[in-house]
Structures are given as structure tokens and as C-alpha cells.
Amino acid sequence: MRISYATQNDGKLISLQRDLKQYNIVVSQVNMDIPEPRSSDVQEIAQAKIQYAFDRLKQPIVVSDAGFYIHSLKGFPRAFVNFALETIDLEGMLTLVEGKERTCEFRECLAYLDTSLSEPKYFIGHVPGTIAKQPRGEMQDHLWSRLGLIFIPDGADKTLGEMTGEEYTAWRSKWRDKVAAGHLFGEWITNRP
Template structure:
């Protein structure tokens, strides 16, 4: 069983769905902590180490962000704050008149076990910023993140559909593959 530290219920639902695919049980604990400013990797390492020390057991945390090329990677590591303060409507206003719509969602899983240093696992999914919000599924930037191969935004995909290829799926899959391989050693 893996302990997932997050206060975000949407992340829990997605992670449970992904862990189920791989037959790994997931426990959820909401353990609030101050996040340092830095890269997704920095935040994930810090959170995993902090939670591991507090609970004295192996844990994972996740930090994720939306990186828009035309906005020099904004909102990036500030995605949660930007979502809360600006929202999708204002991101679309910032993108008004911009032809380069390339964006990627990135997810970093931080894992730490007692008496060890944290490890990180990066996942990403490439897409574009839509010209308008589409769909009411998912959360945060999902209605404006268009996956060209699907012809839909994350907001138009069910959790199960999104979890087939999302940034979170990619990072969690890398972690799970590494984690189960540790039993073989």
C-alpha cells in the first residue's frame, strides 16, 4: 500500500483510478505543509521528505503545473495560485491573438521512505490551449487544455479517458513501475 499525501480530492480520484489499473492499493492522507518556491521537482522532494518524516512511513506527493510556451512557461509552478486568482477565463484572455497555443501539463511524483532521500518521477502530456472553455469534467485548467489527438479538452474527457495518457498517469506509471521493481531486488 502507498500513502498519497494531498489535500486535492480530484488528484486522489485520478490516482486511485490509475493505481487500480496496476493493482496497487492507495491510502490518502491530507497532511498540510508549506511548499517551498521552486521547480515541481523541488516541491515534490520537499513534500515527500517532510511527510515521510512526520508519518515515519513511505509516502508519495505530487506537484503539477500547466506550462504555456507563448507565456514563457506561465503559470508553471504557480498553477494552483493562478487558477484560484485568475481562472481559465483570464488565461484565455492572455492567449487572445496568440497563434502559438502549445502547452504541456507536467506532473512530478515525489517518493520518500524512512532513512532515504526522495526520488522523483516526471510525467507530461503535450497539448494546446483551446480558444474557449470546453467541457465541465475534471478540474482547474482541464476545460482549456486541448489534446489534439483526441480532439477534446481534458474537461470533455471522463477521468477514465483522461487517465489513459495524462501527465499524472505518466508520472504515476513511472513511479509504480519503479516501486514494484524494488520488490525484485
């Protein structure tokens, strides 16, 4: 089976390809600029993106949106990750959580639409963790953004940016594979009536 993924983010593409490989689903990238509504809700953004992509491509398509939620900051920056990174960067985020609880989570909404569906299907994944005291590691292929340099997933003692490829794969198979939106989608599409 082949699925088209409308994204310009290579990290997201690589991640979905890994998630769906075990389902024998090949993911190809459709590199298109998709306008996003101003919203803090990743599902609302994914809904607008899937409709835009499907209306133009007229083929089965997947889109996604993700956010980073810092619990002690009432969920900030939510879906506004790029804005937060462009304005206050990682150092600003670290300053905001200084002396506060550092629990956080990545939240992703993957949306799928084809001609057999009357409305998109949504798959939401949550990956809980904590924020490191300083950026650690380096940007790697598996990272979607620089947030991987400060995000320590639950059950790990390293940031995503510090993990070797093998460590990242081991973490994914133990934890992320159970909660990733891509895996939820893979289960649904392969068992769909």
C-alpha cells in the first residue's frame, strides 16, 4: 500500500515512514505549502490542512500537525512551536520553566482522507516527558524540531538529541510505537473494512 503525505518537514516524513514500515505501507512526500489557521488546537489545524490538501490533490492523503505542551505554563506553546522557537528559542523556554515543574508532552494529530470517507479520520498521539535544564545533543534525522534537544521522554535519561540511532530506535519500539499517531493510523488502515 502507498500513502501520500503532504508535508515540507523531512523529520516528520522520516518518522511516519518508520511508523508505517511495519504495516508494509510506503509513504511518499507531497511537498506542498499548506496554509495553517491560527489555532492552538492541533486537530483543528490538521482538519484545515487535510481539507486543503485533499481539495487540490484529489487523492488519498495524510497530513499532520504537532504541538509541544508544557504543563506548568498551561500548555504553552501548544501548536505555536515554530513561533516560540523563532521568538524566544530554546533558551527562552528554559527560562520560562526555571523553578517550575518541567513535565511536558508532544501531541500530534495525523489526519487521513480519501474518496470513500465523508470526513477525515483523526489519530492523536501523546508522548510525555520532561524538559532538560539545558539543550543537550544535536539535531538528527529523527528530530522534527530543535525541541528534541530539550525533551527527555518518560523512561529515558537522555534528550532525543542525545540518543544514538540505536537508542532512539529502542526507545521508539518500547514507548513511542504504542502511542504514535502514525501507528494508530497504521492499525486502522490495515484493518479497515
